[in-house]
Amino acid sequence: MKRYCITGTGTGIGKSHFAALLARRLKEEGKSVRYIKPVATGYPEDDDAAFVARRAGLAPEDAVTLYTAAEPASPCFVFDPFPFEECVARMEALCADRDAVLIESAGGLAVPLGVRRYNYHFALELGCDVILVVPNRLGCLSDAVVYGHFAQRHRMALEAIALNDFFAESPGHADRNAAELERQFPGKVGYRYG
Numbered sequence: 378m379k380r381y382c383i384t385g386t387g388t389g390i391g392k393s394h395f396a397a398l399l400a401r402r403l404k405e406e407g408k409s410v411r412y413i414k415p416v417a418t419g420y421p422e423d424d425d426a427a428f429v430a431r432r433a434g435l436a437p438e439d440a441v442t443l444y445t446a447a448e449p450a451s452p453c454f455v456f457d458p459f460p461f462e463e464c465v466a467r468m469e470a471l472c473a474d475r476d477a478v479l480i481e482s483a484g485g486l487a488v489p490l491g492v493r494r495y496n497y498h499f500a501l502e503l504g505c506d507v508i509l510v511v512p513n514r515l516g517c518l519s520d521a522v523v524y525g526h527f528a529q530r531h532r533m534a535l536e537a538i539a540l541n542d543f544f545a546e547s548p549g550h551a552d553r554n555a556a557e558l559e560r561q562f563p564g565k566v567g568y569r570y571g
Contacts, residue, residue, distance in 0.1 A: 378472065378475065378476055378477070378478065379476065379477045379478070379506070380472060380477075380478045380480065380503055380504060380505040380506065381399070381477070381478070381479050381480065381505055381506055381507075381508050381536065382480050382481075382482065382497075382499060382500035382503075382505035382506070382507045382508070382533075383395060383396050383399070383479055383480065383481045383482070383508050383510065383539075384481075384482040384484075384485055384486050384496060384497075384500075384507060384508070384509060384510065384524075385482075385484070385485055385509065385510035385511065385512075385524075386485055386509070386510070386511050386512070386517070386520035386521060386523075386524050387484065387485060387512070387520070388483075388484045388485075390510055390511070390512040390541060390544075391510055391512065391541040391543060391544075391570075391571060392425075392481055392482070392510045393425040393428050393429055393481060394432075394541070394570070394571070395508070395510050395539045395541065395568065395570060396412055396425075396429050396433075396479050396481050397428065397429045397431075397432035397433045398432075398433075398568075398570055399479060399508075399568075400412055400429060400433035400435060400477075400479055401432070401433040401434065403476070403477045404433065404434065404435075408476035408477050409474070409475045409476045409477070410433070410435065410439060410475060410476065410477045410478070410479065411435075411439045411440075411441075411471055411472070411475040411477075411478050411479070412426060412429045412430070412433070412435060412439065412440040412441070412478075412479045412481065413426075413441055413442075413443065413468055413471055413478060413479070413480045413481070414426050414441070414442040414443070414480075414481050414483070415443050415444065415464050415468060415480065415482070415483070415499055416442075416443065416444045416445070416446075416452045416456075416459070416464070416483050416490070417442045417444070417445050417446075417483060418445070418446045418447075418448060418449050418450055418451070418452060418455055418483060419446075419447070419448070419449030419450075420442065420445035420446060420447060421445070421447075423449065424442070425442070425481060426440040426441055426442040427440070429479075429481075439475075441471065443464055443467055443468070444456065444459070444460070444464060451484070451488055451489060452483060452488065452489070452490045452491070453489040453490060453491050456490070456491065457491075458491045458492065459490040459491040459494065461490060461491065461494045461498065464499075465499070465502045465503065468480065468499070468503060469503065472503070480499060480500075480503065480505060482496040482499065483496065484496065485524060486500075486507075486524060486527060486528060486531075486533075487527065497527075497528070497531055497533065500533050501531070501532070501533065505533075505534075506534045506535075506536035507528050507533045507534060507535050507536055508536050508537045508538075508539055508567075508568075509521065509524055509525060509528065509535065509537070509538050509539065510539045510541060511524075511538055511539065511540050511541065511558070512541050512543070512544040513540045513541055513542045513543075513544055513545045513550075513551045513554050513555070513569075513571070514544040514545060514546065514554075515546065515550075517540075517544075517554055518554060518557055518558065518561075521538060521558055521561070521562075522561055525538070525561070525562055525565075535562065535565060536565075536567070537565055537566070537567030537568060538558055538562060538565050538566050538567065538568070539567065539568035539569075539570065540554070540555055540558070540566060540568065540569045540570075540571075541570060541571040542569055542570065542571040543570075543571030544571070545571075551569075555569065
């Protein structure tokens with residue numbers, strides 16, 4: 378079984394779109410897939426699990442959100458405290474019977490869940506490979522390098538960078554950014570979409 382932590386350099390950059398594309402591709406390869414959103418704020422207006430289920434053709438039980446809050450804010454502001462250990466145990470149980478599990482963070486790796494707990498702790502606790510979603514636009518190089526090195530510094534397996542070309546100013550700019558990220562992280566620019 379393969380576990381992926383789908384995270385990004387921010388919010389509103391296409392993590393859920395990428396998760397849906399990856400889930401669909403894995404299903405087409407004959408793999409059983411589950412999508413998990415450990416925590417969602419701005420819910421139910423922003424229901425990533427429902428979006429991924431629709432776009433990837435997943436059954437409702439294969440696209441789940443575990444903890445929700447109506448306020449669109451960092452989890453550390455809406456949970457007191459965030460039930461980290463319980464959340465990890467629930468995700469561990471949901472991982473048991475699938476070939477691939479996609480766990481999408483709320484925001485980036487360093488979003489605080491509570492005292493001394495951050496999104497990246499999910500990847501560490503569950504042994505996930507990290508896929509970093511990057512909006513391909515001006516400023517993305519710095520963001521991607523910082524997040525990529527952060528992941529490596531904290532001993533996470535950086536599986537791939539997924540560049541969202543929806544944000545690109547032009548195809549030339551998009552290709553230039555992709556080439557530089559490939560130079561910074563050889564063999565890691567694994568996906569281009571948008």
